[in-house]
Amino acid sequence: LYTQTECHLGNTPIAFSPLFTGNISITFSYHGWDASLQSQYVSRQYLDNSGSKENLLDAYFVNHLHAGYTFQLPATKSITIGATIYNLLNEKYETNGYSMTAALYKDGDRTNQPEIRNDPRFYPMAGTNALVNVVLKF
Numbered sequence: 001l002y003t004q005t006e007c008h009l010g011n012t013p014i015a016f017s018p019l020f021t022g023n024i025s026i027t028f029s030y031h032g033w034d035a036s037l038q039s040q041y042v043s044r045q046y047l048d049n050s051g052s053k054e055n056l057l058d059a060y061f062v063n064h065l066h067a068g069y070t071f072q073l074p075a076t077k078s079i080t081i082g083a084t085i086y087n088l089l090n091e092k093y094e095t096n097g098y099s100m101t102a103a104l105y106k107d108g109d110r111t112n113q114p115e116i117r118n119d120p121r122f123y124p125m126a127g128t129n130a131l132v133n134v135v136l137k138f
Contacts, residue, residue, distance in 0.1 A: 013049070015047060015049050016046070016047070016096075018042050020041070021040075021043070024038070034070070035067045038063070038064045039062070039063045042059060047099045048099045048101065052118055055099045055118055057096075057122070058094070060091060060095075062089075062093070063088040063089055064085065064087070065084065066082060067083060068080055068083070077138060078136075078137045079135070080135040080137075081133075081134050084130065084133075086126070087125070087128050094124050095123065097122035099119065100118070101116060102116070103116055
């Protein structure tokens with residue numbers, strides 16, 4: 001039997017709201033060549049509003065590296081060939097998930113605050129991976 005139960009958790013964090021996020025990009029261009037390093041940091045965050053450490057996504061810091069070359073051929077304005085390596089340092093991290101939460105009453109007694117049980121599930125991100133791209137401009 002399932003019923004909806006109201007639980008008062010007090011002052012808790014907002015789900016999926018890290019206190020800090022930051023991005024930085026360093027770009028270099030020279031005679032048709034371009035390269036960039038992008039870094040992203042996201043502080044820890046919670047899967048839900050319970051504030052439970054079980055439902056905590058750890059902070060992560062990832063780097064991506066891009067390089068490309070642009071040149072001209074007859075009948076085109078330009079052709080760019082590039083490659084990007086994502087998660088350059090093969091960081092193991094999760095950015096999403098969910099928590100199945102249940103309120104359990106001792107002996108079915110609904111007059112007392114229930115025991116809250118969490119079963120968090122996390123979605124891991126891909127390790128190091130790459131993308132090659134070609135852009136034709138006419």
